[in-house]
Amino acid sequence: MIRRCRRRARPALRRDRTTTGRSRRRATPARAGPRADSWGPQEPSAHSIGKRKRRPIAGGTIGRGSRSPTGRSHGNTAIRSPPAALPFVCILRPRRRALEAIKQEIARALATLLNLRYGAAPDRIAVEYPPQPGMGDLASPVAFEMARRLKRAPRQIARELADSFPPLPGLVRVDVGGAGYLNFDLDRGAAARALAREIASPPPAAEERGKIIVEHTNINPNKAAHIGHLRNAVLGDTLSRCLRFFGHAVEVQNYIDDTGVQVADIVIGFREILKQGLAEAQAVAGKFDSFCWDLYARVTEMYEARPETRDRRASVLKHLEEREGADSGLAAYVARRIVNCHLDTMARIGVHYDLLPWESDILACRFWDTAFELLKKRRAIERVASGEREGCWVMALEGPRFADLKEGEKIIVRSNGTVTYVGKDIAYQLWKFGLLDADFRYEPFRAGPGSRQTWSSTKGPGVTPHPPFGGAARVYNVIDVRQAYLQAIVVEGLKALGHADQAARSTHFAYEMVALTPASAERLGVALSGEDRGRAYIEMSGRRGLGVKADDLLDALEKQARAEVRTRNPDLAPEEGDALARAISVGALRYLMVKFTRNKVLAFDFDEALSFEGETGPYLQYAVVRAGGIFEKMAKAGGPDVKIAAEWALEAAFDLPPGEAAEEHWALLTQIARVRETVAQAVETLELSQIAKYAFNLAQRFNSFYHKYPVMQEQDPRWKQARVVLTHLFLGQMRHAFQLMGIPEPAMM
RNA sequence: GCGCCUGUAGCUCAGGGGACAGAGCAACGGCCUUCUAAGCCGUGGGUCAGGGGUUCGAAUCCCUUCAGGCGCGCCA
The missing domain is CATH 1.10.730.10 (Isoleucyl-tRNA Synthetase; Domain 1)
Incomplete structure (x- = not known):
C-alpha cells in the first residue's frame, strides 16, 4: 500500500525560472552562536491540556467566499450542512487591539449614522487601512455602497457623513477623499501609545477549547525524505504552531505506513538485488534512508527489466500484514530505522511530532474491523449482490464532485475481503475524533527537538500512563492536493455515519507538490529531452530516485551559510560558525517552504533556494x-x-x-x-x-x-x-x- | 469526457470588488572613517492570457475561448 505518497514520473509544463548570481565580502568582529531561547513553541504541549473535556468547536466552511480551504468544491454542502462560516472564525479572532477597537467604534458610529439619516445601512461596514499616506489613518468606502442604494453620488454622501460624524475619543478629523472615501485621522500620539502598550503586554491567556489534531509528514518509510516532504512538514508544523499561538491544544500525528508496497519493495530489493537479509541490513553503515533511496530506484529498474520479480510483492505484503516470517522482520527493521532517519531530518528544522500511529498497529488493534461494523450497522456501505463488483462493499456517493465515479459508488472493501486505503483512512479519521470504539497502546518513541517526547503506537503491552491521544474536536490533514478526491470521500464517510459535525471539522489542508526546474533536474544528473527542457518543472519520483533529498538540501544550505559566515567573520571559532550556519540554513529553508501560496506548484531551483538575499x-x-x-x-x-x-x-x-x-x-x-x-x-x-x-x-x-x-x-x-x-x-x-x-x-x- | 487548480513586469511570485497594480530576482545608477553592505536609496520594465457581461468602480465576481497542470482504480 502506498500511503499518501504519490509515485509516477510525468513531467509537467510550467514556466522557466531564472538564475541568480551573488557576491559579497565584509568582516565583522566575532561573537557567539545562536540564541537558544528563541526556538520552538513555548505554549503548553497538547498533553497538558488535552485531558479536558471535549467541547465541540463550531466549524464549517472556512476560507474566502464559497471556496473551501481544501480547494475542493462543496457542490452540495450548502444544502446538507448549515453555512457555518462564522463560529470558527470567531474562535480564532484575536482579542481587540487598540486600532481594532477604534475601527469597530467607527463602524458602529457609521451604522448608527446611516440608519438615522438614510434609514438603511450595509450589513458589514468596512473600515480599512488606506493604501497611501495622506488618505487618513483609517478609511471607509461605505459611501460607495450607499450610493447604489440611494442612487446618489458617493462623494456627496461621504460629505454628508463626514459633516455629521459624531466626535469619538481618539478621532481628530473626518474628511472625504478620492471619489467618495471617508478618511479618518486619529490622535496618533494617543493611538501609538495605546498600541505600544498592547503590543508590549503579554498575549491574552489561552482559552479552554477542544483539542486539534494536525496530521502531517506521512512519508513512506522506505526512502529518504525529499523536498516535497519538507513542504508538507513545514506547512504542517507552521499550522500547528499557529494554532498553539491562539491557545489551542494541538496534537501532531505523523502516520507511518509500514505495511505498504513501498516497504515491501525495499524488502524485495534486499532479497532479489542484494541477496541479503536482516543481518546485512543491520550492518549497513551511515545513512540508511539514503541507502534505501538508491535501492528503491534499483528495484523499480528491476521490475521493468524482469517483470516477473514484481510477483513477489503479493506474498511479501501478506507476510507484512500477518507479521510473520523473515520478510516481516526485515520490513519492520527497515521501516523503524527509516522513520528514525526522517525524524532526524525533521528535527534539524525544528519539527516535532506528538504521536506516530503505525499502520500495522491500526491493523493489530482492529480499527478497521470496528469501523466496518459501524459502517455496516449504519448502512453507510452496502454489499454488491451481483455483477462485476459482486462481493464488494461500496459507499454510495452523490453530487458533482463524485460524478465520475463508476456506478456512483466507491469500493471500500474488495471482493476478496481486504479493505482499501480509503476504508482504512475512514477508520483512522473516526479514531481521531474519538468516534471509534478502539484505541492503540502507546509507548515513548524518542525525544524530539526541545526534548519534547514523541510517542508511538505499539504492538507491545504499552506504557501507562500516557498522554491522551485522539479524541479531537477538529482535525487538519496536511496532504498534497492530488489526494483531494480521496479526502473528500473520507469526509463523506463521516457524514454517512451521521457525524456531520465532525465532517465539517475535518479539513484537508491541501497544497501543491514540489517539483524540479529542468535546470535543477539536470544538476542532479538527469538526462532531459528537448521537450522536458522546455517545461517549467519536472515532477520528482521517489521510485526513480529522482529528487532532491531533504538532508542534501539542508547540507548544501549549511555549507553555503558557513561560507558566507566565514567571509564575514574569519576569526570566528568553527563550532560557533557551524551553529550560525545551521540557524541560517534552517531559516532559509523554512521561509522558502512557506513563502509561496499553497496552491501553486513549487518549482525548486537550486540557485533560488541557496540565495540568502532579498525575500529569504x-x-x-x-x-x-x-x-x-x-x-x-x-x-x-x-x-x-x-x-x-x-x-x-x-x-x-x-x-x-x-x-x-x-x-x-x-x-x-x-x-x-x-x-x-x-x-x-x-x-x-x-x-x-x-x-x-x-x-x-x-x-x-x-x-x-x-x-x-x-x-x-x-x-x-x-x-x-x-x-x-x-x-x-x-x-x-x-x-x-x-x-x-x-x-x-x-x-x- | 467530468471535476479541481493555474495564467499578473524578462524570471519567480504577492494582491482575490475600492484610491495611481506591488515585491524579490535579473538589468542599470548611487551609498560602507556614521547602530553589521546577508543592507539602504534610485531608474527602467505591465494589453493583469483573449473576448463578452455585472457594477459608481473589475487583475479581483459571472459567462466564454485559449494555454498549461492535477485528479477521476477491487493502487496507496
Missing part, C-alpha cells in the same frame, strides 16, 4: 539580528537597554516626532501591530504564506526605517525614545513570527 529567511534574520545589535550596543554604551525599552513601551512613555518622520514612525508601528490579525487570517484561509509575506514586509519597513532614523545617534531624547520603543516592539513581534514559522534567530550574522 536570512533577510528576515538579518533584520532581527541587527535590531538586537542596536540594543547590545546601547547596553554597552550605558544607554537604554531592553528592559528600559520594555518599560517605556508599557508605560507609553514616548512621543511621535513631528513632520514627515511622523508618517514613517506611525506606519511602522501600525504594521508592527498586525501580527495577530495576520496570523488569524492565515489560519482561517490556511494561507500561511501571509505570515511570511507580513514578516518580510515588516522587516523591509524596519530596515528602511532605521537606516533613515538611527536609534543610538539620535540626540533629542524624545525622538530617541520613540525609536527605542519601536525597535523593541519590532523585535518582539518579529520573534513571534519567527517562532510561528520555526525560523531560528542567529546570535549574529
Whole structure:
C-alpha cells in the first residue's frame, strides 16, 4: 500500500525560472552562536491540556467566499450542512487591539449614522487601512455602497457623513477623499501609545477549547525524505504552531505506513538485488534512508527489466500484514530505522511530532474491523449482490464532485475481503475524533527537538500512563492536493455515519507538490529531452530516485551559510560558525517552504533556494539580528537597554516626532501591530504564506526605517525614545513570527 | 469526457470588488572613517492570457475561448 505518497514520473509544463548570481565580502568582529531561547513553541504541549473535556468547536466552511480551504468544491454542502462560516472564525479572532477597537467604534458610529439619516445601512461596514499616506489613518468606502442604494453620488454622501460624524475619543478629523472615501485621522500620539502598550503586554491567556489534531509528514518509510516532504512538514508544523499561538491544544500525528508496497519493495530489493537479509541490513553503515533511496530506484529498474520479480510483492505484503516470517522482520527493521532517519531530518528544522500511529498497529488493534461494523450497522456501505463488483462493499456517493465515479459508488472493501486505503483512512479519521470504539497502546518513541517526547503506537503491552491521544474536536490533514478526491470521500464517510459535525471539522489542508526546474533536474544528473527542457518543472519520483533529498538540501544550505559566515567573520571559532550556519540554513529553508501560496506548484531551483538575499529567511534574520545589535550596543554604551525599552513601551512613555518622520514612525508601528490579525487570517484561509509575506514586509519597513532614523545617534531624547520603543516592539513581534514559522534567530550574522 | 487548480513586469511570485497594480530576482545608477553592505536609496520594465457581461468602480465576481497542470482504480 502506498500511503499518501504519490509515485509516477510525468513531467509537467510550467514556466522557466531564472538564475541568480551573488557576491559579497565584509568582516565583522566575532561573537557567539545562536540564541537558544528563541526556538520552538513555548505554549503548553497538547498533553497538558488535552485531558479536558471535549467541547465541540463550531466549524464549517472556512476560507474566502464559497471556496473551501481544501480547494475542493462543496457542490452540495450548502444544502446538507448549515453555512457555518462564522463560529470558527470567531474562535480564532484575536482579542481587540487598540486600532481594532477604534475601527469597530467607527463602524458602529457609521451604522448608527446611516440608519438615522438614510434609514438603511450595509450589513458589514468596512473600515480599512488606506493604501497611501495622506488618505487618513483609517478609511471607509461605505459611501460607495450607499450610493447604489440611494442612487446618489458617493462623494456627496461621504460629505454628508463626514459633516455629521459624531466626535469619538481618539478621532481628530473626518474628511472625504478620492471619489467618495471617508478618511479618518486619529490622535496618533494617543493611538501609538495605546498600541505600544498592547503590543508590549503579554498575549491574552489561552482559552479552554477542544483539542486539534494536525496530521502531517506521512512519508513512506522506505526512502529518504525529499523536498516535497519538507513542504508538507513545514506547512504542517507552521499550522500547528499557529494554532498553539491562539491557545489551542494541538496534537501532531505523523502516520507511518509500514505495511505498504513501498516497504515491501525495499524488502524485495534486499532479497532479489542484494541477496541479503536482516543481518546485512543491520550492518549497513551511515545513512540508511539514503541507502534505501538508491535501492528503491534499483528495484523499480528491476521490475521493468524482469517483470516477473514484481510477483513477489503479493506474498511479501501478506507476510507484512500477518507479521510473520523473515520478510516481516526485515520490513519492520527497515521501516523503524527509516522513520528514525526522517525524524532526524525533521528535527534539524525544528519539527516535532506528538504521536506516530503505525499502520500495522491500526491493523493489530482492529480499527478497521470496528469501523466496518459501524459502517455496516449504519448502512453507510452496502454489499454488491451481483455483477462485476459482486462481493464488494461500496459507499454510495452523490453530487458533482463524485460524478465520475463508476456506478456512483466507491469500493471500500474488495471482493476478496481486504479493505482499501480509503476504508482504512475512514477508520483512522473516526479514531481521531474519538468516534471509534478502539484505541492503540502507546509507548515513548524518542525525544524530539526541545526534548519534547514523541510517542508511538505499539504492538507491545504499552506504557501507562500516557498522554491522551485522539479524541479531537477538529482535525487538519496536511496532504498534497492530488489526494483531494480521496479526502473528500473520507469526509463523506463521516457524514454517512451521521457525524456531520465532525465532517465539517475535518479539513484537508491541501497544497501543491514540489517539483524540479529542468535546470535543477539536470544538476542532479538527469538526462532531459528537448521537450522536458522546455517545461517549467519536472515532477520528482521517489521510485526513480529522482529528487532532491531533504538532508542534501539542508547540507548544501549549511555549507553555503558557513561560507558566507566565514567571509564575514574569519576569526570566528568553527563550532560557533557551524551553529550560525545551521540557524541560517534552517531559516532559509523554512521561509522558502512557506513563502509561496499553497496552491501553486513549487518549482525548486537550486540557485533560488541557496540565495540568502532579498525575500529569504536570512533577510528576515538579518533584520532581527541587527535590531538586537542596536540594543547590545546601547547596553554597552550605558544607554537604554531592553528592559528600559520594555518599560517605556508599557508605560507609553514616548512621543511621535513631528513632520514627515511622523508618517514613517506611525506606519511602522501600525504594521508592527498586525501580527495577530495576520496570523488569524492565515489560519482561517490556511494561507500561511501571509505570515511570511507580513514578516518580510515588516522587516523591509524596519530596515528602511532605521537606516533613515538611527536609534543610538539620535540626540533629542524624545525622538530617541520613540525609536527605542519601536525597535523593541519590532523585535518582539518579529520573534513571534519567527517562532510561528520555526525560523531560528542567529546570535549574529 | 467530468471535476479541481493555474495564467499578473524578462524570471519567480504577492494582491482575490475600492484610491495611481506591488515585491524579490535579473538589468542599470548611487551609498560602507556614521547602530553589521546577508543592507539602504534610485531608474527602467505591465494589453493583469483573449473576448463578452455585472457594477459608481473589475487583475479581483459571472459567462466564454485559449494555454498549461492535477485528479477521476477491487493502487496507496
